[in-house]
Amino acid sequence: xxGFIFDLDGVIVDTAKYHYFAWKHLADELGISFTEKDNENxxxxxxxxxxxxxxxxxxxxVSTEQFDRWLAEKNEDYLxxxxxxNASEILPDVPKVLNYxxxxxxxxxxxxxxxxxxxxxxxxxxxxxxDAIVDGTAVTRAKPDPExxxxxxxxxxxxxxxxxxxxxxxxxxxxxxxxxxxxIGIGEAEVLSEADRVFRDFTEIDLDFIEQLTQMExxxxxx
Ligand code: B16
Ligand code: MG
Numbered sequence: 283x284x285g286f287i288f289d290l291d292g293v294i295v296d297t298a299k300y301h302y303f304a305w306k307h308l309a310d311e312l313g314i315s316f317t318e319k320d321n322e323n324x325x326x327x328x329x330x331x332x333x334x335x336x337x338x339x340x341x342x343x344v345s346t347e348q349f350d351r352w353l354a355e356k357n358e359d360y361l362x363x364x365x366x367x368n369a370s371e372i373l374p375d376v377p378k379v380l381n382y383x384x385x386x387x388x389x390x391x392x393x394x395x396x397x398x399x400x401x402x403x404x405x406x407x408x409x410x411x412x413d414a415i416v417d418g419t420a421v422t423r424a425k426p427d428p429e430x431x432x433x434x435x436x437x438x439x440x441x442x443x444x445x446x447x448x449x450x451x452x453x454x455x456x457x458x459x460x461x462x463x464x465x466i467g468i469g470e471a472e473v474l475s476e477a478d479r480v481f482r483d484f485t486e487i488d489l490d491f492i493e494q495l496t497q498m499e500x501x502x503x504x505x
Contacts, residue, residue: 284496285440286383287431287458290394290417291325292450293468295371295406297396298325300363305336308356314340326451328395328424329353357398364398367405375484380411382489388496389413391434393447393454395424414438425453428461435461446495452476464498 291297302321309316314336324332333353337344344352383390391414392399399417403409414437416430423429428442435442447458450468455477458465466481467474474480481487 283389283440283444284498285389285391285435285438285445286495287391287393287434287438287445287447287463289326289447289449289451289454289468290392290396290399290402293448294373294376294392294408295367295402296373297364297367297402300360301332303363304356304359305332307359308352309336309340312336312340312342312352314342326395326425326449326453328418329357329397331424361398361401364402364405367402369407372406372408373483375487378489379484379487379492380408382492383496384411386496389438389440391416391438393430393434394418395421395430425451426456426460428457431458431461431463435463444498446498449474449477464495 288294298321301324302318305321305324306316316336316339320339323335330353333349333356380390390412392403392412393416395418396402397418400409400415403412414434416434416437420433421430431445431447432442435445442461442463445463446466447463448466448468449455449458452473455465455467455474459476465477466479467477468481468483471480
């Protein structure tokens with residue numbers, strides 16, 4: 283049995299722009315310069331760590347209470363954007379792959395750093411595709427630690443060497459590799475150079491390739 287594990291932000295939906303709007307809003311309020319380029323460093327990173335980085339950028343030291351208030355403020359702002367999401371925000375050809383795997387009864391899991399993963403999947407109508415959801419509320423160690431994917435494999439009842447991970451963040455590729463899973467990067471080949479394979483997006487992935495993955499013996503060693 284093979285298992286397929288998908289990251290959420292940047293793989294299934296493009297929520298990075300909403301994270302950016304919400305972080306930018308908070309950064310403006312705090313007088314910290316924050317660009318879309320800065321937001322790249324927040325991809326795959328936990329909410330708490332993102333705020334720590336933002337405050338480091340602004341050389342600000344704050345009390346735990348203030349830190350928690352800003353963390354909540356950013357999330358409330360982000361949730362406003364999420365509340366308006368619908369199926370049109372699923373990234374191109376993602377349903378093609380999910381439907382194919384579903385038709386073959388291949389177990390699928392979500393492995394995301396986001397604590398908002400479940401409501402996002404509900405909003406875009408994809409929650410029922412996943413046999414397991416491992417999100418930011420379920421892990422204690424962030425990517426590149428393999429914990430999120432190892433929990434997912436365990437819940438799917440598939441050995442890690444028989445799992446395939448789709449990821450857009452380098453930390454996520456590192457986590458998949460550390461878990462001995464086949465890592466498929468979605469994005470720029472230069473950024474995701476440690477992945478076993480890289481595709482710009484799912485439109486570049488054909489179903490013959492997915493079929494091959496469902497039959498792989500175990501993660502092939504890199505030459
Ligand atoms: P939340 P992923 C990650 O999701 C995002 O890439 C990252 O930008 C975000 O900070 C993190 O989730 C936490 O999200 O504030 O919703 O808990 O890419 O691991 O699916
Ligand atoms: Mg991601």
